[in-house]
Amino acid sequence: MKHGLxxxxxxxxxxxxxxxxxxxxxxxxxKVESAKYVSGELIVKLKANIGPQFFSQKAISGxxxxxxxxxxxxTIYVLKIDPARKLEEVQKELASFDEVAYSEPNxxxxxxxxxxxxxEAPGDPKFGLLWGLKNTGDNEPRPDKVESSGVxxxxxxxxxxxxITKGKKEIKIxxxxxxxxxxxPDLKDNVWVNxxxxxxxxxxxxxxxxxxxxxxxxDFANNDGDALDDHGHxxxxxxxxxxxxxxGVGVAGVMxxxxxxxxxxxxxxxxxxxxxxxLAIDYATKMNVDIMSNSWGGGGFSxxxxxxxxxxxxxxxxxxxxxxxxxTNNDSGAHYxxxxxxxxxxxxxxxxSADGLASFSSFGARTVHVAAPGHRILSTVLNGGYxxxxxxxxxxxxxxxxxxxxxxxxxxxxxxxxxxxxxxxSVPVASYxxxxxxxxxxxxxxxxxxxxxxxxxxxxxxxxVMKLTESFESLHPYVNxxxxxxxxxxxxxxxxxxxVVKYELEGNYDFLKIKxxxxxxxxxxxxxxxxxxxxxxxxxxxxxxFTSDSSVxxxxxxxxxxxxxx
Numbered sequence: 001m002k003h004g005l006x007x008x009x010x011x012x013x014x015x016x017x018x019x020x021x022x023x024x025x026x027x028x029x030x031k032v033e034s035a036k037y038v039s040g041e042l043i044v045k046l047k048a049n050i051g052p053q054f055f056s057q058k059a060i061s062g063x064x065x066x067x068x069x070x071x072x073x074x075t076i077y078v079l080k081i082d083p084a085r086k087l088e089e090v091q092k093e094l095a096s097f098d099e100v101a102y103s104e105p106n107x108x109x110x111x112x113x114x115x116x117x118x119x120e121a122p123g124d125p126k127f128g129l130l131w132g133l134k135n136t137g138d139n140e141p142r143p144d145k146v147e148s149s150g151v152x153x154x155x156x157x158x159x160x161x162x163x164i165t166k167g168k169k170e171i172k173i174x175x176x177x178x179x180x181x182x183x184x185p186d187l188k189d190n191v192w193v194n195x196x197x198x199x200x201x202x203x204x205x206x207x208x209x210x211x212x213x214x215x216x217x218x219d220f221a222n223n224d225g226d227a228l229d230d231h232g233h234x235x236x237x238x239x240x241x242x243x244x245x246x247x248g249v250g251v252a253g254v255m256x257x258x259x260x261x262x263x264x265x266x267x268x269x270x271x272x273x274x275x276x277x278x279l280a281i282d283y284a285t286k287m288n289v290d291i292m293s294n295s296w297g298g299g300g301f302s303x304x305x306x307x308x309x310x311x312x313x314x315x316x317x318x319x320x321x322x323x324x325x326x327x328t329n330n331d332s333g334a335h336y337x338x339x340x341x342x343x344x345x346x347x348x349x350x351x352x353s354a355d356g357l358a359s360f361s362s363f364g365a366r367t368v369h370v371a372a373p374g375h376r377i378l379s380t381v382l383n384g385g386y387x388x389x390x391x392x393x394x395x396x397x398x399x400x401x402x403x404x405x406x407x408x409x410x411x412x413x414x415x416x417x418x419x420x421x422x423x424x425x426s427v428p429v430a431s432y433x434x435x436x437x438x439x440x441x442x443x444x445x446x447x448x449x450x451x452x453x454x455x456x457x458x459x460x461x462x463x464x465v466m467k468l469t470e471s472f473e474s475l476h477p478y479v480n481x482x483x484x485x486x487x488x489x490x491x492x493x494x495x496x497x498x499x500v501v502k503y504e505l506e507g508n509y510d511f512l513k514i515k516x517x518x519x520x521x522x523x524x525x526x527x528x529x530x531x532x533x534x535x536x537x538x539x540x541x542x543x544x545x546f547t548s549d550s551s552v553x554x555x556x557x558x559x560x561x562x563x564x565x566x
Contacts, residue, residue, distance in 0.1 A: 035105075035107060035298075035299055035300035036107065036108040036298070036299070037105035037106055037107045037108055037274075037299070037300070038105070038106040038107075038108065038273055039087075040080060040081040040082070040083060040087065041066065041078060041079065041080060041081065041105070041106040041275075042078070042079045042081060042087065042090060042091065042094075042103050042104065042105060042106065043076055043077070043078055043079075043103065043104050043105070043106050043274060043275060043278075043302070043304050044076065044077045044078075044079055044094060044100060044102070044103045045074060045075070045076050045077075045100075045101040045102055045103075045303070045304060045307075046075070046077070046099055046100060046101060047098075047099055047100070047101050048074075050099045052065060052068055052077065054097075054099050055077070055079070058097065060090070060093060060094070061082075061085070062081060062082030062084060062085040062090070063079050063080070063081060063082070063085075063090060064079065064080045064082075065077060065078075065079060065080075066078045066079060066080040067275075069275075069278070069279060069282075071278065071279075071282045071308065071311070072282050072285050072286065072308070072311040072312075073307045073308060073310070073311040074307075076275075076278065076304050078106065078275055079103075087105065090103075091103050091104075102303045102304075104274075104300075104301075104302055104303060104304065105274075105300070106273045106274050106275050107273065107274045107299030107300050107302055107305075108271050108272070108273055108298075108299060109266070109271065109272055109273070109274070109277060109296045109297055109298050109299045110266075110270055110271050110296060110297075110298050111177070111178070111231075111233045111266060111270040111271075111295060111296050111391075111393055112295055112296060112297055112298075112322040112323075112324055112325045112391045112392045112393040112396075113233055113236075113270075113295070113325070113389050113390070113391035113393040113394065114325065114360060114389065114390040114391050125248065125249065125250065125251075126141075126250060126251050126378055126386060127251065127252050129141040129251075129378045130251060130252065130377075130378060131150055131155060131353045131373065131376075132155055132156060132240075132353075132372075132373025132377055132398055133155055133156060133158035133159070133252065133254070134155055134158060134159055135150050135151065135152060135153060135154045135155035135353055136150070136152060137149075137150045137151060137152040137353075138150060139353075140353040140375075140376050141376055141378045141388045142376065143388060149353075149354055150352075150353030150354055150355075151353065151354055151355040154351070154353060154354070154355035154429075154441070155373065156254065156372070156373065156398060156402060156442055156443060156444045157443045157444050157445040157446070158254060158444055160444075160445040161402070161405060161444035161445045161447075161448055162256075164405075164409060164445075164448045164449070165405055165408045165409045165448065166245065166255060166256035166257055166405075167242070167255030167256055167257040167258045167404055167405055167408045168257050168258070168408040169190075169257050169258065169259055170259070170408075171255070171257075171258050171259065171290050171291075171404050171407050171408050172192065172258075172259045172261055172287065172288075172289040172290050172291075173241055173242070173258055173259070173260055173261065173289060173290065173291045173292075173293055173400055173404055174217075174261040174263050174280075174284035174287070174289045174291070174292045174293065175234050175237055175238045175241070175260055175261065175262055175263065175293050175397075176263045176265065176277065176280045176281065176284065176292055176293065176294050176296075177229075177233055177234030177237055177238075177262075177263070177264065177265075177266055177293075177294075177295060177296065178229050178230065178231035178232070178233045178234035178235075178264055178266040178267070178268070178270065179217075179219065179227040179228050179229035179230065179231075179234045179235075179262050179264035180216070180217075180227065180228075180229050180234050180235050180238045180260060180262035181228065181229045181232075181235040181380070181381070181382050181383070181384070182216045182227075182228060182262060183228075183384075184235060184239075184380050184384050185247070185249050185250070185384055186239060186243040186244055186247065186249055186250040186251060186380050186384075187235065187238055187239060187242070187243060187244070187260065187380055189244055189247075190242045190243075190244060190253075190257075190258055190259065190260050191216055191238075191259075191260050191262065192216060192217065192259045192260060192261040192262070193215065193216065194207060194214055194215050194216070197212075197213055197214055197215045197225070198215045209286065211225060211283070212225055213225030213226070214227075216228075216262050217261050217262035217263045217264070217283075218263060218264070218280070218283055219264040220263070220264060220265040220272075220275075220276040220277075220279045220280050220283075221264055221265050221266060221267045221272055221276055222264075222267075227262035227263060227264040228262075228264075229262070229264070229382060230267075230268040230382075231266065231267075231268050231269075231270055231382075232381040232382045232387065233266070233270060233295070233389075233393065234262065234264065234266070235379075235380050235381050235382060236377075236379040236380060236381055236387065236389050236393075236394070237293060237295050237379075237393060237394070237396070237397040238260050238262075238380065238397070239251055239253055239379035239380030239381075239386075240253060240254065240377065240379045240394065240397035240398060240401065241253050241254055241255060241258065241260065241293065241397045241400050241401045241404065242254070242255045242256075242258040242260050242401070242404075243379065243380055244256060250380065250386055251378060251379055251380065251386060253401060254397075254398060254400075254401025254402060254404070254405065254444070255401050255404050255405060255408070257408070258401075258404055261284065261287065261289055263280040263283060263284055264280075265277050265279070265280045266296060272296070274299060274302050274304060274305055277296075277305060277308075277337075278304055278305055278308045281305075281308040281309060281311075281312060282308055282311070284312070284317070285308070285311055285312045285315055285317060288315060288317070289317060290317065290318065290404070290407050290412065291317065291318045291319075291320065291400050291403055291404060291407070292312060292317060292318070292319045292320070293320050293396060293397050293400035294319065294320060294321045294322065294337060294396065295322045295391070295392070295393035295394070295396045295397065296322065296393070297321065297322055297324050297335050297336055297337060297338060298324070298335070298336075299336055300336065301334065301336060302336065305336070305337060305340075306337075306340045306342070309337060309340060309342055309344070309345065310342055312344060313342050313343055313344035313345075313415065316344075316412050316415075317344060318344050318346065318400075318403055318415070318418065319337075319342070319344045319345050319346070320345075320346045320348060320396050320397075320399050320400045320403070321337050321338035321345055321346065321347055321348065321396065322338060322348055322391070322392035322393050322395065322396045323335060323338050323347050323348055323349045323350075323361065323362040323363065323364070323367075323368045323392045323395075324338065324361075324362035324392055325350075325360045325361065325362065325391050325392055325393075326360075326362050327359060327360055327361065327362065328362050328363075329362070329363060329364055330347070330362050330363065330364035330367040330368055331364040331365060331366045331367050334367075335362055338367070338368070339367055343415040343416060343419070344415045346369050346370070346399055346403070346419060346422065347364070347367060347368045347369050347436075348368070348369070348370060348371070348372050348374075348392060348395045348396045348398075348399045349361045349362065349363050349368050349370070349371040349372075349374075349392060349395065349432075349435060349436055350371065350372065350373070350374025350375060350390070350391060350392045350394065350395040351371040351372065351373060351374060351375070351395070351431070351432070351441050352374075352375040352376075353373070353375065353376070355429055355431060355441075356431040357371060357431055357432060357435050358374055358375045358390065360390070360391070360392075361374065361392055361395075362392065363435040363436060364435075364436065364437075365434045365435065365436065365437065366437065367437075368435070368436040368437065369419060369422065369423055369436060369437050369438060370399065370422060370423060370426050370436055370437075370438050370440065370441065370442050371395065371426075371432050371435070371436055371440070371441040371442070372395035372396070372398040372399050372441060372442045373394070373395060373398050373441075374390060374391060374392055374393070374394040374395030374396075374398070375390045375394075376388050376390055377389055377390065377394040379394070398442065399422075399442055401444075402422075402442055402444040402447055403418070403422065403447075405444055405447070405448060406418070406421075406447055406448060409448055421447065421450060422438075422442065422447060423437060423438035423440070424438070424452045425443060425446035425447045425450060425451055425452055425453075426438045426439075426440030426441055426442055426443060426446070426453075427440050427441050427442075427443050427446070427453060428440040428453060428455045428456070428457075429441060430522070433522075433535055434523070434535045439455065439457070440453075440455075456538075458494070458495045458536060458565050459565070462565045463495075463497075463563045463564070463565055464563065464564050464565070464566075465499070465561050465562075465563055466490065466561065466562050466563070466564050467560065467561050468488070468559065468560055468561060468562065471558060471559060471560045472486045472544055472558075472559040473556065473557060473558040473559065474546060474556030474557050474558075475556060476555050476556050477553040477554055477555055477556060478510075478546075478548055478553055478554070478555075478556040479548065479553065480548060480549070480550050480551065480553065481548060481549065481550055482510075482546060482547060482548040483545070483546070483547050483548075484545070484546045485543060485544065485545045485546075486543070486544045486545075487517075487541065487542075487543050487544075488541070488542045488543075488544070488562060489540055489541045489542075490540055490562075490564050490566070491540060492540065492566045493539065493540040493564050493565065493566050494538070494539070494540075494565050494566060495536045495537070495538060495539075495564070495565040496536060496537050496539070496540070496541070496542040496562060496563070496564055497514075497533060497534050497535065497536040497537070497542070497562065497563050498514060498533070498534040498542065498544065498559055498561075498562050498563075499531075499532070499533050499534075499559070499560070499561040499562065499563060500512070500525065500529065500531075500532040500533075500534065500557060500558070500559055501530070501531070501558040501559065501560055502529070502530045502531075502555070502557065502558050503525055503527075503528065503529050503530075503532065503556070503557040503558075504528045504554045504555035504556065504557070505525070505526050505527060505528070505548075505554055505556070505557065506526075506548070506549070506552040506553075506554055507526050507527040507528075508526055508527075509526070509548075509549045509552065510526060510546075510547065510548040510549060510552075510554070511524050511525065511526050511545075511546070511547050512524070512525040512526075512544065512545075512546050512557050513525070513544070513545045513546075513547070514534045514535060514537065514542065514543075514544060515537070515542070515543040515544075515545060516537040516538065516539065516541070516542070516543070517537075517539055517540075517541035517542075517543065519543070522534075522535050522536070522537050523535040525557075533563065542562070544559065
């Protein structure tokens with residue numbers, strides 16, 4: 001029986017907006033994938049000094065101008081394509097004109113969250129359930145009433161950090177999401193108020209920023225000035241960052257003092273477009289917020305979206321981004337926007353109260369920066385309520401919050417300095433090795449004090465290759481129900497790792513496992529790969545174990561060399 005994985009996937013919600021029709025497949029720059037996008041729409045950027053008259057002058061058949069947006073990095077145009085024409089054909093035609101910088105689909109992005117059955121907690125103080133702030137080992141909120149098996153101290157070390165700072169109102173964090181319940185008793189005093197619009201005339205752009213009645217941010221999903229949350233996701237993220245402390249209700253955020261700016265581009269269905277995301281980011285850039293918190297993703301590579309985030313970077317604004325909930329390696333399969341190679345982006349994986357990478361979390365030894373609490377997180381939702389959600393969506397606002405504390409204490413700093421400090425002050429844990437760049441999880445106290453834990457990691461230049469006297473390999477193809485173990489011991493070795501010439505195994509059913517001498521699993525290989533160097537074990541003994549199930553025999557594996565540090 002091989003129904004386990006598919007049964008699990010069936011339980012995870014799939015988010016999409018019924019308002020959009022979706023084309024099935026698209027070849028993307030930097031990646032070939034299936035990506036959802038708005039049917040019959042293209043985002044186009046023209047080269048400098050080329051105006052909208054270009055489209056009428058060229059008389060491109062079946063194309064009309066839907067909208068134009070003057071942004072920090074130039075003007076983008078949204079084109080409507082007649083159903084009789086294929087989007088790819090129009091893109092090819094546009095590419096033939098020297099005046100066109102680029103054209104791309106209007107991608108659809110979704111929230112990176114798993115609703116833990118949406119259980120609403122009572123409106124009384126619930127700080128004791130916020131294991132991400134203080135993990136007692138048994139305080140994970142579990143709707144199923146099963147006893148928690150957390151690890152004491154596997155949290156962001158909030159209480160010690162708060163002895164240094166609880167934030168400042170001057171720090172503005174844009175929640176680019178589904179909006180915020182700005183009437184929520186745990187949020188309302190920390191939500192941004194545009195006084196010019198509040199005290200001005202209804203229906204008038206009183207502050208002259210191009211948006212009417214944007215008293216609490218703006219709604220780019222419905223194109224109006226009311227960014228009130230109609231989903232719950234944005235409010236949940238906002239509560240993790242800045243739910244008010246000591247007010248007699250609900251929960252507490254990473255920051256007690258902060259200004260939360262609601263920017264809605266995701267609909268009540270939890271989906272939004274590139275166009276909306278770009279406009280929200282540009283709005284926040286013009287406001288010169290300090291941090292943009294982004295708990296969404298899933299569209300394809302968008303040059304326009306990357307340009308918008310780069311414009312924010314140029315103004316010194318941090319962009320935290322969820323790594324995604326697909327359990328996949330972002331090094332080999334890009335997830336956007338977290339995978340854009342920009343200096344202001346901080347890509348965030350999710351960890352559990354048991355101090356392990358959450359099973360749903362995406363990861364990447366080269367593309368994800370840190371892990372943060374993201375499993376069974378209690379926070380604010382609609383109508384003054386509280387719910388437990390899981391996802392890299394929940395991990396990201398923890399990072400936004402601790403960076404907000406850092407800015408409160410020390411002010412802005414170069415992006416490279418900020419990212420290095422965030423990663424170097426993270427707590428190194430074996431569970432996160434090769435799962436993110438820092439090999440660790442965030443720690444607010446370490447970040448504020450610039451305390452950098454010893455990482456006890458091997459020096460990359462010290463590795464020496466050692467050929468095995470006898471290679472370790474399977475039959476080709478291997479047999480059913482296999483279970484073969486090889487123990488490798490090198491006297492005086494401090495670290496050992498394996499060089500796998502090739503492995504071709506049935507994905508998620510057959511495994512080549514690397515273990516330490518105590519039997520602890522360091523890494524498990526499945527699927528296919530070549531010239532692969534494994535994670536390392538500490539000490540002089542490494543154990544290789546190959547197991548296969550009762551069906552589907554593939555080529556197998558071959559190990560001829562190990563690497564050693566003595």
